[in-house]
């Protein structure tokens with residue numbers, strides 16, 4: 001299957017610009033999402049014996065998840081689960097719908113198996129996305145956890161960002177199995193300022209307060225809150241952010257988002273501006289995971305993401321201290337059956353803790 005994708009389908013898709021190819025793939029996903037028969041067939045082709053695990057109180061059928069950004073509007077979760085993902089993270093969603101940045105805003109670099117994007121949180125808005133999930137894939141009827149990744153609207157000033165996050169959190173609390181607080185996308189003006197010392201602690205405290213209030217109001221258990229961090233922060237800042245998150249009551253971190261750095265081995269003059277993902281960020285994200293895992297004594301769960309494109313790169317993340325993994329760019333380069341083959345290779349490994 002992977003060979004068919006690489007030899008036949010990818011060359012055709014790569015004739016189109018990257019976002020057109022994504023939109024075309026989404027049209028196909030719209031069909032599979034509506035057809036349980038189609039998903040059963042996909043599932044047959046993708047099924048492997050999985051290594052299930054428990055992380056932050058949730059049960060995952062395997063370690064591999066879909067990273068945020070691929071299914072921003074929660075339109076295709078059932079299809080992604082049928083491809084073998086053990087969790088799917090939808091979003092980033094913002095309180096109101098927004099179109100994102102002008103096109104073109106997504107670029108491929110096949111020589112490096114890399115992408116650069118400056119999408120800018122294009123999404124249908126929290127209400128529409130949560131209603132879609134509630135209608136077609138409601139909590140309690142899922143085969144695996146569904147995370148919702150939340151952010152701030154483009155025009156919201158950074159000192160009011162917290163209101164956007166709390167608004168999204170309130171709207172999605174009843175449907176999310178976990179919520180990711182995304183402060184690390186490089187394409188929303190000033191968003192990464194939330195990593196700063198002046199913002200981070202009260203910001204995280206207020207989100208935990210809002211989460212407790214939601215759980216009480218709806219009479220449900222607290223759901224895990226995760227923080228998604230940037231690979232471009234220095235270690236001192238990461239230490240402050242992650243220790244604050246842990247001490248305040250977050251359940252884990254997702255490391256890492258895309259990078260604005262252009263690493264030495266790249267001909268970076270030819271790169272567009274935006275967040276770099278795929279192979280070139282693998283080493284950096286492993287370094288960050290290793291640092292955070294040691295810092296927290298391997299007791300604060302980390303979802304490792306960034307440049308996983310082979311079983312070796314997946315194992316490097318697990319060895320660095322990640323409990324779960326996510327991918328995005330390798331789906332573009334290796335195709336929809338890559339998750340199944342990666343799961344198969346990882347299935348002998350029982351590296352789940354907490």
Ligand SMILES: Cc1cc2nc3c(=O)[nH]c(=O)nc-3n(C[C@H](O)[C@H](O)[C@H](O)COP(=O)(O)O)c2cc1C
Nearest residue numbers: 067068069091092117257277278306307327328329
């Ligand atoms: C086109 C594109 C859109 C993305 N959108 C989001 C997003 O909305 N929210 C988010 O937290 N991460 C987003 N990401 C980052 C991914 O979730 C992931 O952290 C990053 O791509 C590194 O993983 P990879 O190397 O496997 O692609 C996006 C990435 C890409 C390539």
